[in-house]
Amino acid sequence: MNWRGRPLTSHEVILESIASAFTRTGLRVKAELDTNTYPTGIGVGDAEMAALPLTRHTFHGEWNYALHPQPKPAIPAARSGRPPTPQLLSDPALTGLAPHQLQHLIRTLTPAGDTRRGRPPRLTFADQVLATVLHLRVNLAAEPLAVLFSSSRTAMHRTLLKIRHLLEAQDITISPATTPPAALAALRARVAAQSSSPNSKIKTTG
Known part of the structure; x- marks a missing residue:
């Protein structure tokens, strides 16, 4: 009530x-x-709370406070052909997940997905999950993802299929963004710049 x-x-x-x-x-x-699906059982640690830009009120500051915005680092346009850093790719504006939520998702999928059998994968398991989140959240296809993660198109296709199966098995849904994040345009520009670089062609073998 x-x-x-x-x-x-x-x-x-x-x-x-x-x-x-x-x-x-x-x-x-x-x-x-909000009809989106979010991972459950996620806690916020004391260190994370302490890092928030809070101004607590005099009256019951544990309940009453002002949370100030933090500027997010912009994704710079690619000039050197170097791949973007993981911090840029895991920007919550792109993934729809806070850093601790993304880490929780990776930990949830790791027991079934990070088996380490056969030839070592080109990408770490964390990067495999991140690539799939970007694929589902902002509709990045395997080809641009292969450029961003310095992988091959074939390997990226296999990665997306594998992680999507793991998500389905855990009944986890990554909902598409309702509107394209502003950071996506800069990311696509980076893909175009890297794809046109002679040293950054998309690899076609696993």
Whole structure:
């Protein structure tokens, strides 16, 4: 029940209850249902909390605080043909996952996926998961992903198929971004620059 004693019997009732809130100073609340799927059981450690740019209020600062925005590093246009760093590829704006959520996803899939049998893979298992998240989240195909991860088109196809099967087995869904992130345009420009470089052609063998 909400504070008025109204039973919260559906998502619609919850949204209506939240959206009906207002203050005498003119605050109005807008509520929307988020239908995305997120990993569960994720905690935020003390170190992560301490690193947040918070300004706590004098009255019950443990509950009342202002969270200040942090500028995200822009993805620079490629000039040298070098692949982007993992930090840029794992930008939450692209993956839809906070860093600790991405690490949790990698740990969840590792027991079944990081078997290390046969020839060592071109990519680490963490990079395999990251590439697949980018594939599902922002619709990057195997060819540009192969450029970004310095892999081959064939190996990337195998990677995407493998990780997608692991996600399905764990009943984990990576929802597509509703609107293309701003960082995606810069990433595509980097792919184009690397693809045109004589030293950065897409490899065609595993």
